[in-house]
Amino acid sequence: MALALGLLATGAQAAATNAVSKLDIVFERTTASKCPVTFDVHGYFEGLPAGAQTIEYRLVGTQEWKTLTVPAERGxxxxxxxxxxxxxxxxxxxxxxxxxxVNQPDGLRSNVLYYFKCGTPPPGETFGVAAEDITRTASGGPLAELAADAQLASVRARSGAQVALVNRYDVRADLPAGPIGFEQLSNAQPAGLAINVQTMTGGQLKKLLATPNPAGWVLTPSAGLRYTLGSGKVLSMTLDGAPVTDTQEIRVAGGWSLIAGFDGWPRWEGTTTYTSGPDDTGALATYLVAHSPVSAPPGDRVTVR
Incomplete structure (x- = not known):
């Protein structure tokens, strides 16, 4: 049975008010990435009124409600x-x-987290809607950008990751316009690679991005990072609009095989920071559902001269 968690304000409180305006949940593995798998579900609550609060919760699809006590002193x-x-x-x-x-009058629910190592959805279940065809290019393109955005979103809250990189090899088929079923999802990103995070300097990141790939691919970044390649080096790079220096430290997410140095890329330099993320297929499903209908990113984060 697919599980889901729910939170309620207790008793009369639940009937009287909506205590929570937004609830996001994120996934953090406490075991290896293969099934059997154990993971923590972290909740991030917004809009709570001042003072201490008591909230009840349960996994959607189960009967047991649990209680969370929120202290008065909090952010x-x-x-x-x-x-x-x-x-x-x-x-x-x-x-x-x-x-x-959440057990409150508006029936608030969190986002849905997906992880496909231990079970697959029944036929007919969809994971949001693509507003248009989301395609690949020879080096990555819009679909690789979408996958990078999904990977960053899946680990940012727990790891502090600032950017994600995706290899063209790991996006295998375009996403067609319309509802996205499991077949289209798994065709587009079938490997199910665990997402890890590495801390590296700007200089180490530029060195990685400038490394020639035998297939002619470039590494596609998530939305905050843009860079220009030319003459075998990174000519310019910005992170959230600011130039990247060679000495600044950046937390970079990616599939474990990319970080380990497969598919024509070198092993990443720097320090392993986080190894408890979800798989990339599940991260993409989670992102699609949360942002549906999804349009194709421009495919312009990397410029090659």
């Missing part, structure tokens, strides 16, 4: 581990999704 966003989920593979497993709902 604008309150974070807590809501559940530790363990999944094992069985022939008919439907353990592939987690969500949280």
């Amino acid at each position: 604008l966003v309150y974070q807590a581990v809501l559940e530790t989920v363990s999944w094992e593979w069985t022939p008919d497993s439907r353990d592939y999704a987690v969500q949280i709902e």
